[in-house]
Structures are given as C-alpha cells and as structure tokens.
Amino acid sequence: MEKFRNDIMKTIIEKYRRIWAVTHCISLMGWDSETYMPREGIRERSVANAEMSTLYQELLLKEEFVSLVERASGKDDLNPYEAGTIRVLKREITKMKKLPPELVYELEKTTSEAFQVWRVSREENKFDPFVPYLKKIIELNREMANKLGYDDNPYDALLDLSEEGLRTRDIKSIFDNLSPALKGILGRVDSEGYFSKRHELDGIKYDESAMKRVNDRVLELLHYPRNRARIDVSPHPFTVGFGLNDVRITTRYEGYDFKRSLFSTIHEFGHATYELQIDNELDMTPIGTGASLGIHEGQSRFWENVVGRSPPFAGLIKPLLDSELKITANYGAEELYRYFASVRPSLIRTEADEVTYNLHIALRFNLELKLINGELSVEELPQAWAETSESLLGVKPRNYADGVLQDVHWSHGSFGYFPTYTLGNVVASMIARKIANDIGKVQDLISENGIVEIKNYLKSNLHSFGATYAPKDLLQRVFGYTYNPSDLVHYLEKKYIEKSAY
C-alpha cells in the first residue's frame, strides 16, 4: 500500500526530505560527539550544530512549506498516515512559531552556563551557587509555558512538550494510584528479604573486554540486526536513529557490577527495536519515529525489566555469562535473577530498581510542579526534597549531591520531562499484560524463538505505526485504554510478591 497518495501530501513529503536530511546530520553530530569525537573537536562541532539547528528552524518555517501544511490540514480525505504527518508537522511548526528566538537563545545561554555551575556545585556539594541559575531557568520555563499557552496549569504546556497531549491531571492521577501501592510493595519486599538482601555479586569487578563480548552475544540472542544497527560506548547510554535502517545504541562500562552495563544495553536495545520496527515506508518522513518519549521508554523498560529481569532470561544468558565473565559461575539462574532484580530504596534515581524507581519520579514531579507554579521557592527546595524523599522512599539525602543536585535535567532546562520515565514503566507493564493476553505470558515466551515472536508481535501491533497516531490515540487503539498505573502495580505484585509468571 502506498501511504502518501494525496498530491499535496506527496509534495510535502518530498519537500520534507531536506528538513529530514538536516536532522539526520544533527543526529549524526550528536552521536559522534558522545562516542568518537576527539575532545577539542567540540570547538567546531558546537558551531556546526548551532548553524544546523538554525537551518532546521528556517527550513521548517519557510512560508511555502508552512502554507502547504496549512492547506493539507484543511483536507478531509487524508488517510491516517497523511493525517499523522500533518499533526506532527503542525505541532512542530506551532512550537517553533510560538517560542520567540530570543527566548530560545536566552534559555540555551542560561542552561549552558547552568550546566557548568551544576557540575561544579555537585562536585563541591554546594547548593548556593546553583540557586540563581535554577531560578532563572524556572522563570524562563514559565515564560515558555505562557508563550505556548495552556488551559489549567502552566506545567501542562511543559508536559506537552515532552509528551504530546499529557496533562498535569494525568500524571497526578497516575501517582495518586501508584505511590501508595509502590510503598506497599516495597514494604513487603523489604520485610520478606528475598529481593532486598545484599547480593554477593553487588559491586564485583569485571573485565571490560569480556563484558563487551557478553553484550554482543546478548544482542545476538535478541536478534539485534547488525546490518541496520550498532552498539558503541559512551558515559551516558543512549539510542539514536539516523533513519529506520541505521539505529545506534551505546552502553557503558564502569568496571564493576556487570548488571549495570548489561541492563543499559538491553534498555537501549528496547529503544532501538522500536525504531527498527517502524514501517519502512515511513522512513525519512515526519512520522518515521517513535510516537512519544513515554511510549519509547515503554519499549526500553519492557525489554530491560519485563524480559531482562526475569528468571527465564537469567537462565537463558547464564551460559554465556559463565563462559565470558567467570564471576557468575558459582551462582544458579535463580541467584542470578535475584541479583538482577534486587529491590532496595536508595538515594540515587539512576541506580533505583523497578519498585522504587517511580517513587523517585513522584518526588521530582511533586517538586517541579510546585516550582513552576510558584508554590515552592528554590531556597526551600533542598528541605522539601528531603521531606518528600523521606515520606516516599524512607530515605533522606545527607548532602546536595545525593539529593537535589543529583540529576542533570533541571540544569539542562528540562521541566516536565521526568514524568515520561514513569509513563514508560506503565506502558511496559501494559505491553506485558497484552502479550500475556494475546500470545502468552512474557516469561513463558522467553527463548531464542520466543524473542522473535515477541518482537514480531510488537512490530505489527505497536511499532510499525511510528508516530502516525498521537500517543494517547495509539494506546487507545492498541490497548483499549491509555496510561494505566494499575497494570504496573499488578505486574510488580506478581513479580515481587507472588513471585509468579506475568
């Protein structure tokens, strides 16, 4: 089937090719900067990047292109792919038009300084130097929200930037359901001790080149298509797609606790698989990408947590771990699984397990909402962080570095981004439930062939559409409902309390 049949749509897709080419270059520069670029290359790279970003904006806002999009948007005979293309383009054009270049420039300037100040402040465990920057960033975010417009809450405008159609009330209702349930599960896991005991493998060193072979072999097991995909190394793992036939992930090697590297790899594999399984006819079009950050995170969390942190997966990869790493040889598959799926409240979000992770997000959502709405001042933030952390996780940071300064996001100017992590966990559990319903429990499917079955199922039911549908519409079509926190609670209860297949 030809997806773009309308004449005006064909013209739009053709003209969009140049805009796409610019994003292709921007993505490639981003990937290269994080992986192979020699240090001093940043001097030229930052100039090239700024030029290409401006060029992207200029091409997108070209009068001829905008009016084509306007004209197409008035037509009532668009098929879903055509309508999706117009939806995505209009959203991007509107955003660019509403945000004045001076504001964007001011935010970029502030955050590039703020990022440096944040780094030093965290190292030196001082909050004061960061205060004026965070204030300024919040102010600029409020201004951005005002320019973008919103119905109820300025935070809505910021949320919508991260996840199309997401509102503060959605997130509130998710956490109202999730937070008490998670605290309950955490309490029971903790008192039982099966998952919460310290594990002998915690913190054990590994050989990096052996671990590289492990990751390669795990990706092979997951049928990662090397003719269309790569894995490289970077301090902060990420996935980037340069098109639907060139998707790249990175992973990290800290040298201890091999599960960190392993699950980073599987997490990014999940992101990559989404992009790789989008219908190739959508390649190089505005909808040839994931539907949203939250749905993307749903894919990565599904593979990392639902598939990866499961007893059968531990069993599946144990032989290769034993042969490459040696350090696992004395542990049975169940022991390995307990190491993968350990649950313990901690101060650091990025090290959190499945049960506590969303409590870290609840904490951040709670505070950033108040910051944007002026109900909390930056000066009061550390105290509020400590109190909320204690009430949600039962632990309280003793310094700024483990508390309010631990994440890079705010220094980057990102408000409204954190909640998409929880959406991801929710979506992952929705996928688990639907797969169980349609083709069998995920745990029972985990085998070399079963993995192909799962991938094919996700491809035809979810991935292939790309960004054809807005995130909530896509979920409604696929699951019959949108972000449903009960699925996550149910999945965690099955896994961590009942210890039964999900």
Next chain:
Amino acid sequence: MEKFRNDIMKTIIEKYRRIWAVTHCISLMGWDSETYMPREGIRERSVANAEMSTLYQELLLKEEFVSLVERASGKDDLNPYEAGTIRVLKREITKMKKLPPELVYELEKTTSEAFQVWRVSREENKFDPFVPYLKKIIELNREMANKLGYDDNPYDALLDLSEEGLRTRDIKSIFDNLSPALKGILGRVDSEGYFSKRHELDGIKYDESAMKRVNDRVLELLHYPRNRARIDVSPHPFTVGFGLNDVRITTRYEGYDFKRSLFSTIHEFGHATYELQIDNELDMTPIGTGASLGIHEGQSRFWENVVGRSPPFAGLIKPLLDSELKITANYGAEELYRYFASVRPSLIRTEADEVTYNLHIALRFNLELKLINGELSVEELPQAWAETSESLLGVKPRNYADGVLQDVHWSHGSFGYFPTYTLGNVVASMIARKIANDIGKVQDLISENGIVEIKNYLKSNLHSFGATYAPKDLLQRVFGYTYNPSDLVHYLEKKYIEKSAY
C-alpha cells in the same frame, strides 16, 4: 593578529559559516559511511548526502553571498588572507556556475552505474562491458572542459579542477624529466639487487590487534595529537578534517605484509598533520584547508617515504615492532629498512615503490590525455596500456584487472586527478631538500625530538598558511620555485643508488 579586518570580509566569513557547517556534515557523513555505518544505512545516507550537496550549492550561489564576494574581489586593500579567501570562493562559485546541474547530474548518474559495471568487469576480467561507460564518461569530461573553458588543451580544464593553476605543459615537462631518470634509477637498483631482492618478510602474516598497537605507538612517536585527531579502520585509508581541531585518519589491516598497514598509517598521518598545523585563526573559513591535492600529497609522501622509509626510522621503531609483532625480531634495522624500501617493477600502482610509482602515473597521464583529446579510442586503450607499461616499467599486464581496469578513478569520472600523485612525490622531495638546507638532513633529524622539530618547521614555513596562497604561489614563496622533478630524482639517487643521507 586579526586576519579578517575588512568589514565586508568579516560579513563574508560570518555568512560562510553556514556553508562551512554543511561541509562539516558532508565530511562527517563521508567518514561515518566508510568506518562505522551499518551496511543498510546507505539507504538513508545517500539521500541525506544528495540533499546536503544540493544545499551546499544553493547556499554558495545565493545571490547575496555571490555579490558580497564580487564586491570584495574588487577591493585593492585586502591582506593575503582576505585575498586568499576571495580567490578560493570565486574559484568554487565559478566552477559551480559554469557546470550546468544537468551535466553534473548526468555525470553522477553515469559514474554511479559505471562504478558497478567497472567492479564486475574487473572481477570477471572483461573490458567490453565497461567500454560504453568509459566512452560516455570521457565525453562528459570533454563537455565539462568545454563549459569550464581552457586556453590550450581541454585536459587543462580538468587538471585545473584537481590542482589550481596546473596545466598539461607542466605535467608534460615533469614527466619528460622524470620518466627517463626513473627508468635509469630502476635499472641500476635492479642490477645491484640491494633493494630489489625479495625479502623474507614479504607476505608474512601478522596479528591485527598487535598491529593496531604498533600503529598507535608509531602515531605517539610522531606526536599525533589525540585530543584533536583519531585513527579508525577502513578498506581504503583516507584523511578527513571536520575543522582544524578534529582531523581523522583511517588505516587498513589486510593481515599480511605489515608494512602496508604501517605506511598507510604514516601516509595519512602526513595528510592529517598538514590540516592540524594550519593556523587556527583560519578555522571554519574557506582557506582553513590544504592548498591543493598535490601539496597535500606532498605532506603524506614526505612522512611516508622521506621520513618513514629511512634507515633511522626503521631503527627508531624496531623496538616496538619487535615487542608487538615478534616477526621482526630476527632482523636488524638495516634489514627492516630494506623491507620497507624495496624496489621492484609491478603491475599494480597502489603496490608500487617510490622509484616505480611515478612511472605508473606517467602511464595514466599519457593515456588519459590522449583519451580526452581524441587521439586514442577506448577500444584501443588496453593495447596502448600494455605497450606504454612495457616501455615505462618493462612489464605488461596479462589481463584487464591488472591493467586498464585496476584503478577506480576513471569509473568515478576522474580525469586529471592522477598527476597530483606525482606532484605529491615531487613536493615531498622539495621539502626534504629545503629541510636539509635550513635545519639539517631529514635522516639526521629522525628521533623523538627531531620529529617535533620537523613538524614545527613545516608548520611555520608551509602548513600554517592553509589555502591562503594558490599552490604555485605557495611553492614559489616557500621554495623559490614550483614543482621541481629534479629534486625528486636527486633524492631517489641519493637514497637508492648512493645510499647516503638526504
């Protein structure tokens, strides 16, 4: 000193930044395609590449930009950097304006098919299938020459594309001097047998990861600045600069005859050093690059042949070769040098030594000049190749693959490119002579410190100017004369006949 002081020049440099950014992206895509891109990524990469190339042309030919360049070119108070910038831009604009897009498109279309046909023809050792393509390519090159314009000879226009200001008569006079002298040297080397005997190390296998360490350590010895430069792997080694602080080379690992990998690395190091030593104030400007292909090749050949294939360099790297490769341990430095500098007429240009290499180029120059001028038909080419090869090198191909089909260049549409290889060898010997004159014989300078001295000398006397001066002007300024084949003859005689320092 501020190099761009004139107001109009400042505007040009500022506006050029975006054009530069596009070339930055095109270079990055090129590098990535040859090194890390997954195979199927070519589907999107070729589209992105075509879009960015068109964009480059559009930006360069924008009326506003062209008229700024025109206006600046009329000014008589430009300093050398400003004048150089205008020279380079006018040359590029004129070229783009003179070549009609249909002709460029036709050539691209023809050569992309021709390349495939050439590959298969070479594999199957058939010339006939390639004949119509080569005819068409020659025809299009003639058309290109007509559009570009020339005084004496259509081949001049093509030569000028490769090397600014180079004319057929220049190359003719170089080979009139060079060819008989090289044949004489070859005869003497051959009868003496010191350099021409087969060497026990010829064709010996090596371990790839050990060889990687060798190349890394050799680059360290040459003070290759890793904070601004990289080395990667590709089938055909090349150098690319993304700016003056991010220059990358590649090398190859065939698994036998380690000198092939070693000298590829040193060759590309020479190219990279040129770019890395251009004055940083010229970064991201039209003159922040090498002056020409020939002068670039002069740098690579200087490091590869004059420095690398020398007795003291063999001595300098022998310890690390011994410790990494083992296979060299039984050979003294002199034996190693004899392996590096062996001389034997062969059929294949890319495997040729210093003495015979330029005879391969003479052969190609001779034939392509006749092809362009209609004095030789494509059908007659194999016979002409065999005869000229016999007369120059004393060997004659027994099949097309080792003869007329061995090089990719013609299938790529490149006529007038081969001579720049010989210019490179000539320039390398001119550098050797000048260094001997100014700071001491290169051979005597080869040591860890001496290498820094050589690099610094090249930086201040040649590299730092970038493309400020046209190639012949640059040579005239630096050496007091232009491409001088006698320097090459003299250097080769010293090295291969007298066996004395040069």
